[in-house]
Amino acid sequence: MKFAFKEIVTASMVLFAVIDILGSVPIIIDLRKRVGHIQSGKASIVAACIMVAFLFIGEEILDLIGIDVNSFAVAGAFVIFFLAIEMILGISLYKDDKPQSASVVPIAFPLIAGAGTLTSILSLRAEYYVENIIVAIIVNIIFVYLVLKSSQRIGRILGDNGLSVIRKVFGVILLAIAVKLFATNINQLF
Template identity: 70%
Template sequence: MFDIFDFKEIFTAGMILFAVIDIIGSIPIIVNLRQKVGHIQSEKASIVSALLMIVFLFVGESILKLIGIDVNSFAVAGALILFFLAIEMILGIQLYKDDAPETAAIVPLAFPLIAGAGTMTTILSLKSEFETPNIIAAIVFNIVVVYFVLKSSKKIEKILGNQGISVARKIFGVILLAIAVKLFVTNIQNLF
């Protein structure tokens, strides 16, 4: 039964998704949302995020083919998005700003904070390197982590403090930058 799972692939895909989702680095955003709307619907945000990612894993490539884009082009574009996300995390700047939300479950938590463009691009890129069951396991692992972080964001904020959150965000930014470069180099070669 467990023959279909490769724990090395699950771990690698899981860490890549963890860096892209950057739920730890998003704690300041989550805290800010909680202050604006009062309550964060952790369960709803986690379930919707998981569904978005798994559905995109299966139909994302078909959608791209329908509009005439190949996976390598999408991966290169995704690598550029990941590059800019990493730059935001490392330098502490904001290149993309979203309007103030009225609710905090589907928008902006599930989409685009957890299952945003960077995550979707990464999922398609992972599909070219890893087996589908391992990617699904990595997604589920990350959604469990996301759920617990959303549920305990107050406690995590107190434990890490602003300095700890900033350090974690920069570390994951560097990891994400390295992933973006690897993704770009691998897929740009396949375009030519």
């Protein structure tokens, strides 16, 4: 076991930026309005399981289906890009059947443990010890759970205008993450 505080903090900050749960508050509130109930605990646990599983077998799964990490990252960049466009422009590109409840889809995957998060986990694995990344995942999941649980309160405090501003600001941040993810990985493909 090689626990290193600096690695845990750095990995936590990277995951925090990519998961961007605060930027997702407007999406979560909108989902809560549509389906009435969000299973915060279930969504958090499933997201944590997906992230830890991907930490250990992500590359093997991608190898099995013939996809390299860089292709996965570029695909993740496109998904994040379109999510950011939705947030910034206030439009809806993704049409889904009305979900019965919001927990595994779309909250655990792809909102929390989406392509960007999974790609980041693979990138972190190349640099840091696994146990430090697991601690970083747990720290982020606890924060995600607290935000999911108090999303209605956060929504009331911020109001519609506050949520709109936060959504646009985090949309721009998400757009920047998408561009960086794309730029970092596109060179490796050619």
